[in-house]
Amino acid sequence: DLDSLDLLQFSINIEERIGVEIDADDIPAAISLADLADMIVAQRDK
Incomplete structure (x- = not known):
């Protein structure tokens, strides 16, 4: 599992992309x- 900081950073990267x-x-x-x-x-897709 990812820790919350990694997950947050990952989410931010996805958002930017x-x-x-x-x-x-x-x-x-x-x-x-x-x-x-x-x-x-x-x-x-919303």
Whole structure:
């Protein structure tokens, strides 16, 4: 599992690349990268 700082940094990098804002409060601490990717795509497709 990623720690929260790594996850936050990862999320920020993704946001910059695809232009999707991700609320850190919406990300479960133990989320897998696959689940995080699915969540990001869902946000982007809204």
